[in-house]
Amino acid sequence: MKHAGDGPQRFSTRLYLLSAMSFLVFAGAGAQQAYLVPYLGRVTDFSDVQCASVLAAVYFSMLVFRIVNVYVFAGWSDRRMTIVGGLTYLLFTLVMYTMAVFQSYAFALTAAVLWGVGASMMWCGTAMQTLAVSDSAGGRHGTGMGILYSSTHAGWAAGAVVLGLVYQNLTVETSALMCAVAAAITLGGNIISFFIPATGRVHRERPRLAGLWAMIVAPKAAISGMLQFASALGYGLVLGVFSSYVEDRFGPQWITRSIWMYPATRMVLSFWGGYLADRIGHTPVLVAGFAVGALGLVVTLMWVSPVAVLLTVGALALLGSTVPVVAAAMVGDAADIERRPIAYGIVFAWRDLGVAVAAIGASILGVTFDFNVVLQVFIIIFAACGVLSVYLGRFTGQKL
Numbered sequence: 001m002k003h004a005g006d007g008p009q010r011f012s013t014r015l016y017l018l019s020a021m022s023f024l025v026f027a028g029a030g031a032q033q034a035y036l037v038p039y040l041g042r043v044t045d046f047s048d049v050q051c052a053s054v055l056a057a058v059y060f061s062m063l064v065f066r067i068v069n070v071y072v073f074a075g076w077s078d079r080r081m082t083i084v085g086g087l088t089y090l091l092f093t094l095v096m097y098t099m100a101v102f103q104s105y106a107f108a109l110t111a112a113v114l115w116g117v118g119a120s121m122m123w124c125g126t127a128m129q130t131l132a133v134s135d136s137a138g139g140r141h142g143t144g145m146g147i148l149y150s151s152t153h154a155g156w157a158a159g160a161v162v163l164g165l166v167y168q169n170l171t172v173e174t175s176a177l178m179c180a181v182a183a184a185i186t187l188g189g190n191i192i193s194f195f196i197p198a199t200g201r202v203h204r205e206r207p208r209l210a211g212l213w214a215m216i217v218a219p220k221a222a223i224s225g226m227l228q229f230a231s232a233l234g235y236g237l238v239l240g241v242f243s244s245y246v247e248d249r250f251g252p253q254w255i256t257r258s259i260w261m262y263p264a265t266r267m268v269l270s271f272w273g274g275y276l277a278d279r280i281g282h283t284p285v286l287v288a289g290f291a292v293g294a295l296g297l298v299v300t301l302m303w304v305s306p307v308a309v310l311l312t313v314g315a316l317a318l319l320g321s322t323v324p325v326v327a328a329a330m331v332g333d334a335a336d337i338e339r340r341p342i343a344y345g346i347v348f349a350w351r352d353l354g355v356a357v358a359a360i361g362a363s364i365l366g367v368t369f370d371f372n373v374v375l376q377v378f379i380i381i382f383a384a385c386g387v388l389s390v391y392l393g394r395f396t397g398q399k400l
C-alpha cells in the first residue's frame with residue numbers, strides 16, 4: 001500500500017532494540033546455519049542427506065509452530081516470546097558444539113526441532129512488536145519490517161565473515177570451536193532482549209479449525225504463502241546443496257565469500273524493498289524480485305566461475321530481501337491487530353516449508369541429478385512465481 005502522504009513520524013526505540021538483538025542472534029546462531037551442513041559432514045559420520053535433514057528439521061518445526069504457538073502460548077506477551085525464543089538459538093549452538101564428541105543423529109534432530117519451536121516464537125514476537133511500532137509511525141509496515149530484516153541480515157553478514165574465518169582455520173578436531181564462537185555472539189543478543197520494554201496484555205485471535213482453514217485458503221493468504229514458499233526455496237538452496245557445490249568446485253574459501261554475499265545484499269535491499277512496498281505497492285516489488293532470482297540462477301547455469309556464484313547469490317539475496325518483507329507488510333496492512341499473529345503464522349509457515357524442502361530436497365536432487373538440473377527446476381519455479389505475483393495484485397483490498 002502507498003503511504004505517500006505520511007508525515008515524518010519516527011519509529012520508537014523498541015524497534016532499534018529488536019534490531020540490535022536480531023543483529024547479534026543472527027551473527028551467531030543465524031550465520032552458523034550456513035556452515036551447518038559442511039560442519040556436520042566434517043565432524044560426524046552422518047550422510048549428506050542426514051546433515052541436510054538436521055537443518056530441514058528446524059524449518060519443518062517452525063512450519064508447525066508458527067501456528068501452534070499462537071494457541072499453546074496464547075497468554076504470553078510478544079516480549080516473552082522474543083526472549084524465550086531467542087534463548088533456543090543459543091541452545092542449538094551449544095548442542096552443535098557437542099556433536100564433535102557426542103555424535104547422535106537423534107539428539108541433533110531433537111535440538112533442531114526445539115530450535116524451530118523457539119525460532120517461530122521469536123519471529124512472531126519481534127514481528128508483532130515491529131508492526132505495532134509501525135502503526136504508530138504512519139502505518140509504514142514495509143519500512144519497519146525492512147529495518148528489522150536489514151539488521152538481521154547485517155548480523156548474518158558479519159557472522160558469516162567471522163565464523164567463516166574461524167571455520168577455515170580449524171582442523172577437524174577443533175571444528176567445534178566455531179559453534180562456541182557462535183554461542184558467545186548469540187548470548188549478546190539474548191542479553192539485549194531483556195532490555196526490551198514490556199508489551200502489556202495480548203489479545204490474539206485463535207480461530208477454530210474451520211475459521212483457520214478459511215484463512216489459509218483465502219486467495220490473498222494462499223498466494224502470498226505460495227510466493228513465500230518459492231522465495232524460500234532460494235534461501236534453502238543457499239543453505240543446502242549450493243554451499244556444498246561451492247566448496248567442492250571452488251574450495252572452502254568461496255563458501256565464506258558466497259555466504260557473506262547473501263546476507264550482505266539482503267542487509268541493503270531489505271530496507272529498500274520495504275520502503276518501495278510502502279511507496280509503489282507490493283506487486284511491482286514482488287515481480288522484480290522473482291525475475292532477478294530466475295536470471296541469477298541462469299548465470300550459474302551458463303557460466304561455471306566463482307564470479308558467477310557471487311552474482312547468483314546476489315540475485316537470490318534480492319529475491320529473499322523483497323518477498324518476506326512484503327509479506328510481513330501485507331499482514332500489517334491487511335489484518336486487524338488481533339488477527340495479525342495467526343495471519344503472520346499462516347503466511348510464514350509457507351516460507352519455512354520452502355526452506356525445509358529446498359534444504360533436503362535439493363540435496364536429494366543433487367545426489368540423483370546433475371547440479372544443472374537442480375538449477376533448471378528452480379528457474380522454472382521462480383519464473384512462474386513472477387507471473388503469480390501479478391495475479392496477487394487483484395486482491396490488494398482483501399483482508400487477511
